Amino acid sequence: MARRPRPLPDALGDAFSVEQARVAGVSSGRLRGSDLLRPFRGTRMRPICVDDDTSDDDVSPMMREANALQAEIGRRAQALATVAPPAWVFTHATAAVLWGLPMPLHLLRLVLDGEPRAAIPPRGLDIATLDARRAPRGSGMCGHQLKSTMVSVRSRHGLRVADPAGVWAQLAPLLTIDELIAIGDAIVHIPRRRGMKRGTSRDALGTPAELAAALVAGRREGIGKLREALPRIRVGSASPGETRIRLAVVRAGLPEPDLDVDVVAADGTPIGYTELAYPRWRLLVEYEGDHHRVSRAQWNRDIEKHAACAAEGLTVIRLTSAHAYPSTGPAVRRIRDALQRAGWHP
Template identity: 55%
Template sequence: MMSRRPSPLPDSLPESFSVAQAQDAGVSPRRLRARDLASPFRGVRSRPPAESAAAVDDDASPAANENARLRLTIQRAARAYAARAVPGILYTHVTAAVIWDLPLPLRLLRRGAEAIDVAVLGERRAPKGVGVRGHQLRAELTRTGVRRGLRVAAPASVWVQLAPLLSVGELVELGDAVVHIPRRRGMHRGTPADALAARDALVEAMEAGRRVGAARLRAALGLIRVGAASPPETRIRLACVRRQLPEPLLDVDVFGVDGRPIGFTELAFPDHGVLVEYEGDHHRRSPKQWQRDIEKHADCVAAGWEVVRLTAADLHRDAAPAAAKIAAALARGDLRRSSVPWGRVAAADAAGGDG
């Protein structure tokens, strides 16, 4: 005998909802016990996620797919817990970083998928329960914001909260993402207001009080720059610093010798006529992007630039292969300097700047 299919739920109910919400919408207790509904937290039910297939891209790397799946898991758990309508809670640490779309290593995303970070401010008792990592935080040390309808620790606060769990290099990657000013379109730059936070906010968060991992935060702060749009770009820059190469300019508009705009590139060494492009998965998987890259690189070469194209393979061993390729190109640039003119550039932030 075939089992009856559960009756449809009211359209007014979101993906995750409280039992009280469902009962107010006329859903019976029996329907709330049906097997098609998960119970991620006490008093909460969740429908099967409609976008589950979107978490897997057959053409992406296993690490990229795992990253996407873990982020979806954490976001769904945060939305589900919010359905309990517990007053005064906020999301912090790994959970907040995911809600802000900040980069994290896979080991922290795996930790975040096991239990979400939920906090209260002041003297109230920290939340607890299965799937919850509770925190009791001092209000004067924690700035808050709202993202996707959820109350979260502000990006600068998240940066200091994760100091005990991240290396200096990973804190630089996270800080670069916080202060990054995204492009609005093509060669149209955004403004400082488009960043999640300014460097001053990182300083304020670090100096607000005693912090675990303060030495790592101070070391990372001195290396954070405006202009890095992804962790690979940060890793390449830090590899150049470790090798004692000149520090590159970031997020660079490139122009030909005649002043014609060509496009923008991730890193540039204008004194040596060298541009650096990191070819991420999206460059490989998008035929349109790939064609644009080919045309841009040809225009750069015609304008006298040498373009160093890097991939994920060049990031192994702390990006030492990337730094070696860049060092060789800089040496060639020194030899070409007196005989080959090249165009000019305009960067988001001068190398060594505070951001």
């Protein structure tokens, strides 16, 4: 029977450098153990233990894959940071993952897996030097040379990361216009605070003004896509699905919906808020992501909210990803029909 590897000191964390391990008393032999991953030269990572019995069957395979890829990119970034020079900065797709932006699955796959069918190797983690003569080089990395005037460096999870607005501009060569709009929506989104209270622009990752400034900060690859995406970005869209539906209804000739709307009863009692709304036609559109299904508390809140809306004479359309992917046709048809029943005419 194979011997179990000797436990590592908890102080090392999930990812660490060889030098950190040696200082913590880990032997060279233990660092050569087959159970440790070696994402970059001079680094090690603990393996991830996956318990299939605890996987959530309600989460789609694509969502589960995206979550796993995002977690792995974050782990590798922590590993690379242990041996990176202090001036290096995470940028592009890697920075977007670190900021928690909704990255499309195809780009997440490209970072770590590449495109095997097209013989395209993995992109690797995006890391940059500012105002330097040479970009970073090494296995598992995608090096960049950037001007400091085009990047504002911030701290995220203890790492040096390009600011969200700058990351949005950096992603232009890698994403479609609609994907850039979804990323922009996520950056300017102002999350609700406890008790449904509205936040402020300080609660967002960035502002529309910061996106506009990033666009003109210097010569950008994909500038045409950025210019087309910027005026379509809105404050109030909380997910790519909501952005996708909003863009689809406008392109179909329907009125543009209001976003992140407070719903209040006639006597002034707060009912909640809705993702998309047409107040003039007393129509609310709810886009329900996975958390609406898997969270019992959220499910109960939704039932109470929809009952209160019905009591106020409001029509609620409930949409899921099935109405928006792969085609937005079902969502557009349901919204158009409801608007026409409420008195809207094209």
